[in-house]
Amino acid sequence: MNEQMKKIYLYTRYERFWHWLQMALIAVLLATGLEVHGVFSLIGFERAVDVHDFVGLTWLIAFFFFTFWLFTTGEWKQYIPTTRKMLIVIRYYSYGIFRGEPHPVPKSKKAKHNPLQRLTYLSLAAVMLPIQMITGLLYWSYNSWGAWGLDFLTMGAVAFIHTAMGFGILIFVIIHVYMTTTGHTVFAHIKAMITGWEDVEKSATVEEWEAR
Amino acid sequence: MQTRLHLICVITLAACLAFSWQTQAAEESSPAPGRAMARQAGIMSGDWTTADHSEMEKLQQTFESGPEITEACLSCHSKADDQLSHTIHWKWLSPYEDGDLIGKAGYSVNNFCISTNKMEDQKCSSCHIGWNGKEDGINCLRCHGGADMDWQAQFKDYQFFKEMGETELVEEIQADIKKAVTDITRPTRQNCGSCHFNGGGGEAVKHGDLDASLIKPKRSLDVHMGIDGQDFSCTRCHTTQEHQVSGRVYSTPAVSERKSLVEDDLAPKISCESCHTATPHKDGKINDHTDMVACQSCHIPEFARAHATEMTWDWSEAGKLKDGEPYIEKGKYDRPVYKSIKGTFTWEKDVVPKYYWYNGSVAALTAKDVIDPSKTVRVSHPVGERGEDQSRIFPFKVHWANQPYDKVNNTLVTPLLSKANDGYWKTFDWQDSLSRGMEIMDLPWSGELGFVETTYVFPTTHMVAPKEQALDCRACHQLEDGRLENLAGFYMPGRDHFPMLDYGAWGLAIAALAAVLLHAIGRIMASPGKREE
Numbered sequence: 001m002n003e004q005m006k007k008i009y010l011y012t013r014y015e016r017f018w019h020w021l022q023m024a025l026i027a028v029l030l031a032t033g034l035e036v037h038g039v040f041s042l043i044g045f046e047r048a049v050d051v052h053d054f055v056g057l058t059w060l061i062a063f064f065f066f067t068f069w070l071f072t073t074g075e076w077k078q079y080i081p082t083t084r085k086m087l088i089v090i091r092y093y094s095y096g097i098f099r100g101e102p103h104p105v106p107k108s109k110k111a112k113h114n115p116l117q118r119l120t121y122l123s124l125a126a127v128m129l130p131i132q133m134i135t136g137l138l139y140w141s142y143n144s145w146g147a148w149g150l151d152f153l154t155m156g157a158v159a160f161i162h163t164a165m166g167f168g169i170l171i172f173v174i175i176h177v178y179m180t181t182t183g184h185t186v187f188a189h190i191k192a193m194i195t196g197w198e199d200v201e202k203s204a205t206v207e208e209w210e211a212r
Numbered sequence: 213m214q215t216r217l218h219l220i221c222v223i224t225l226a227a228c229l230a231f232s233w234q235t236q237a238a239e240e241s242s243p244a245p246g247r248a249m250a251r252q253a254g255i256m257s258g259d260w261t262t263a264d265h266s267e268m269e270k271l272q273q274t275f276e277s278g279p280e281i282t283e284a285c286l287s288c289h290s291k292a293d294d295q296l297s298h299t300i301h302w303k304w305l306s307p308y309e310d311g312d313l314i315g316k317a318g319y320s321v322n323n324f325c326i327s328t329n330k331m332e333d334q335k336c337s338s339c340h341i342g343w344n345g346k347e348d349g350i351n352c353l354r355c356h357g358g359a360d361m362d363w364q365a366q367f368k369d370y371q372f373f374k375e376m377g378e379t380e381l382v383e384e385i386q387a388d389i390k391k392a393v394t395d396i397t398r399p400t401r402q403n404c405g406s407c408h409f410n411g412g413g414g415e416a417v418k419h420g421d422l423d424a425s426l427i428k429p430k431r432s433l434d435v436h437m438g439i440d441g442q443d444f445s446c447t448r449c450h451t452t453q454e455h456q457v458s459g460r461v462y463s464t465p466a467v468s469e470r471k472s473l474v475e476d477d478l479a480p481k482i483s484c485e486s487c488h489t490a491t492p493h494k495d496g497k498i499n500d501h502t503d504m505v506a507c508q509s510c511h512i513p514e515f516a517r518a519h520a521t522e523m524t525w526d527w528s529e530a531g532k533l534k535d536g537e538p539y540i541e542k543g544k545y546d547r548p549v550y551k552s553i554k555g556t557f558t559w560e561k562d563v564v565p566k567y568y569w570y571n572g573s574v575a576a577l578t579a580k581d582v583i584d585p586s587k588t589v590r591v592s593h594p595v596g597e598r599g600e601d602q603s604r605i606f607p608f609k610v611h612w613a614n615q616p617y618d619k620v621n622n623t624l625v626t627p628l629l630s631k632a633n634d635g636y637w638k639t640f641d642w643q644d645s646l647s648r649g650m651e652i653m654d655l656p657w658s659g660e661l662g663f664v665e666t667t668y669v670f671p672t673t674h675m676v677a678p679k680e681q682a683l684d685c686r687a688c689h690q691l692e693d694g695r696l697e698n699l700a701g702f703y704m705p706g707r708d709h710f711p712m713l714d715y716g717a718w719g720l721a722i723a724a725l726a727a728v729l730l731h732a733i734g735r736i737m738a739s740p741g742k743r744e745e
Contacts, residue, residue: 038691038706045685045706049497093731098738143500156703160710167717171724178728182735 005184010112010198015075018066019193025059026169028052033166056136063133078112079122086115097182106200124172128165135162244679246492253473253487266394275389276370278343278351278363284393285352295455296350301341304331306462314462317346319578319653323591323613323668324412324525327579327626329652335630335637339407354406355399359392401427401437404446413554416519416547420563420609421674425518433518435678451480458482461671465572465602484508506604508673509567510683515609515672520545520559526614528663530555531640538640553629553637555614565607565672567696571596574669579655582622589617589666591624598701605699607672614665616642620658624666625650 011019032052035042043051070076088104093116096104105114113121138150138158145153180189184199192198243251265271270284286293296302305315312318316328316336328336337345341354343363351363366389373381397403405427412418416425431438436448450459458467458480471479472489481487484507491499492507501510515521531552533539538552547559576592583589591613596603616625627642628649629635636645642661650657688696689706696704 036689036705037709045689049685049705050495053497098734100738143503154703156708159703159705159708160713163710164713164717167713167721170717171721174721174724175728178732181732 004202005199006202007197008107008109008200009196010107010109011193011196013196014069016193016196018062018069021062022059022066025055025062026173028055029059030166030170030173037163053140056133056140060133060137063129079118079125081119081122082115084115086119089114089116093182102201107198108200120172124169128168128172131161132165132169135165244492244494246488247679249472249474249489249492250487253481265396268394271390271394274386275393277348277367279349281393282343282349282352289352292352292455293350296341299455299457300460300462301355301455301457302350304328304340307456308462313578313580314576319580319655320576321579321591321624321626322412322576323611323615323666324418325629326615326624327649327653329626329628329631329649332631332652333629333635334632335413339410353392355403356396357392357403358395358397358400360402361388361392398445399447401445404450412522414522414548416516417522418611419670419674420515420521420565421512421670421672423516423519423521426674429518429675432678432681434675436676449481449486451482453480461572461574462576467572470602504598504605506570506606508671508676509565509605509607510687511676511679512565512607512672512674513677513681513683513687514562514564515607515675516561516563517675517677520547520561521563521609522547522557522611523560523563523609524556524558524612525554526556527616528555528614530636531642533640552640563609564695566610567605567607567699568594568669569596569598569600569603569699570594570606570608570671571600571602571604574671577624579624579626579653581624583617583624583664585617585619585622585662585664589624589664591666591668593667594669594671598699605696609670609672611668611670612665613668614663616646617662617664618656618658619660619662621656623655624664625657625661626653626655628652 029052031042032048032055034040035048036045036052042048085105092101092104103114105111107114135158138145138153139155139162141148142153142155142158145151180193181187183189183192188199242248268288270287273284275281275284282293298307300307300315303315304317305312306318308314314320317331319327321327325333325336327333331337331340331346334345340346341351342348343351353359353361353363366385370382370385370389373385405422405424408419408422409415409424409426410417411422416423426434426437428439429437431441436442436444447457450457452458459482467480467483467486469479470483470485470490472485473479473481473487474489479486484492488507490502492502493499529550532550533552539550540548540552541550543549543559545559545561548557549559550556573595574592575595577583577589594606594608596606616627617623618625625646626649627636627645629645630637631648633639634645634648636642639645643659646661647657647659683695686694686706688694689704691707691709694707696707
C-alpha cells in the first residue's frame, strides 16, 4: 500500500458472508442449470436437477435474511440509484482508467457503490434475482399450478424467462469478476470483500450526496 | 477472521454437495414408498384352496367327451357357464359395445392374420376356450387345468381303441383323462400363455412384452413374475370378477379410474397404481412425472428383451413355392423370415418402444371402414392427448405390415386362411380365399386386390424391469434423439430450447468476455510503468 492510501472498514461480517455464500450458490446454480439445459454433462441430469432444486431453495430462504438485513440496517440506501457522476464514472472506465487517473467516486462507509454499481446492483437485487427466484420456484412447483390457480402459465414461458435471466446473471458474473481487478492492485477489491477492509485514497473527499 | 470466512464458504459448499450424496444413500437404505406399499399389498398368504378335486365324487366317472367334463364341473360351479358366456374370452366380441362389430368374432381386423372370418377360420379358433372352437361348449380346463393335454386327440384315441376293444389302452387313456380332470388350478402362466404368448400365429409374434420367456422369467426380465423374485402369476394383477378378467384393452381402457388398493380394496389390481400408488418414488421430482408419464415408459426400457418379436409382415410376398411346395426360410434369432403361407417377416430384440399419449383406449378399424390407401393406414392407434386427465405418455410396439385391401371399395379385406382345403394356406389363391373370406363376412369384394401399408399398436405393459434398469432422465431430457422427440406441444427441460434466446445469450456472454479482455489488455498496455517509458 502506498502512502496516499488508508484502510477503512467497508464490509461487515454478514455482508461478506452473504456475498461469498451467494457467489457459491450462483456458481452451483449456473453450473447445474447449464447442465440441465444440455450444455455439458458433468454430474448427470438427475443429480443436476436435485442439486439445482436444493441450492435454489436454499438461496431463496437465504435471500429473505439478506432482505431483512438490508432493511433493518438501512443498507438499502446504498442501492438508491442516481445519475449524478454517472457520466464521469463511465468516462473513467472507458478512458481515465487507461491514463492512471484516480477513481472519480471513491468508496466510503456511507457510499460503497459508485453510480454504475448502484444501478447494476439495484437491478440485480431488486429485479433479476427476484424474477429468477420466482420463476425458479414456479418451475420447481409446476405440478401445483392448477391447485394454485396458475393454470394460465406455460412451462415454456417460465423456462424462457428463467433461462434468459440465468444467462443475464452469467454475463453479470463475467463483468463483475473482471471489475474486481480494477482496484489499485488486481486483487485489492477481492481482498476487501474477504477481510472487510478496503484501501481508499487519504485525500479522497466524500461528497454530501454520496453520504446520504 | 479470514480463515473463518473461508471455512463458512467451504462448509456451505460441502453441505450442498453432501445433500445429493445423502439422498442417494437414503435411497439405497429403505425402499421407495410405492415399493413398500406394493410389498404390503402383495404379501402371499399361502394356499387359499379349500377343495381337493381328486376327492370329488362327480369326477370319479368315465369321461367320453369334453362336454361331459364340463357338465361335471357345472354340477357344483353352477353359475360358471352363464358367467363365462358373457365374457370376451368366450364371445370374442367386445363386451362394451352392442352388436357384433368390434372383436375377433366381429369385423375387427389386425395386420397379422387379419381376421378370424367370424371364427370360421380353423387355425384361429384353436385358441378359443371351447372344446371344439366355438362348438361343444366351454372347456373349463383350458384355463383351470394343470395338465397339458390335447383333448381332441385324447378323445379320438379313446373312441378308436374302445371300438377296437383294446381295454388296456382304453383304461390307460381314461386314467390320464381322470388325472387331468382332477388336476385343477387357478389359471397358471401356461394356461394363459398357451394362447396369449402365441398370438398372431406363433410365439412372440404379436406382443413384444408377452411371450414364452414369461413362463420361467428371470427377475431381470420381469420384476413381478421373475421366478427368482416375486413369482407372480398372471392372475395376480389380472384379477377377475364373475369370470371377467381385467386388463382387456379395446375401445375402453383396462381401468377407468386410477385407484390404489388403499382407496378401494376391491378395485382390480390391473394398473401399476393399484399397488404402487400414484406417488411411488422417494424423490418428489420423479413423482411429479406420474400425471404425465406412465410407469411403463421408464420402467420398461425395451421390449422383447428375452425373445425377439416380429416387427414387420409383408403379405404381398406370400405364395412363392419351391418345386410346387410351400416352404419356410429361417433367419436371425432362428425365426422365420419367409413363409409361403404368410409372406416375409422381420424380427427384433431389445426394441425401443414408440411413445404416444394414451388414455387407455385403442381405436381400431374394422373390415367395414373405408381407408385411404395413399397413406400408411393405422389399423389401430392409441387414443389420448396431452392435457386429458387420464392420458399419459405410454410405450408401444408398432407393428408394420403390407396387407391386402380392396382397390375399388377401399376397405381392408379378410382372406379365409385355413379351413379344410379351402383357405389360402392350402390354395395360395388370393382371389379364391378372398371371395370366400368376404362372403363369410357378408361384405362386398370387388375382386381388385391391392396391398397397403398398415400399422398396428400394442401397449407395452408386461416385462417390467427392476428399478436399476429404469430409464435414465437423459433418455428423454436430451437435445437430440431423445425418446420423446416426436411428442410436441410442451416444453421439456433438456430437450427443448429457444434457439434465438440461446444464440443471443451466448453471443452476449462472449461479447462481454471479449469486452473485459480487451479492457484488460488496454489497461496493461497503458499501465503507468509503460507510460513512463
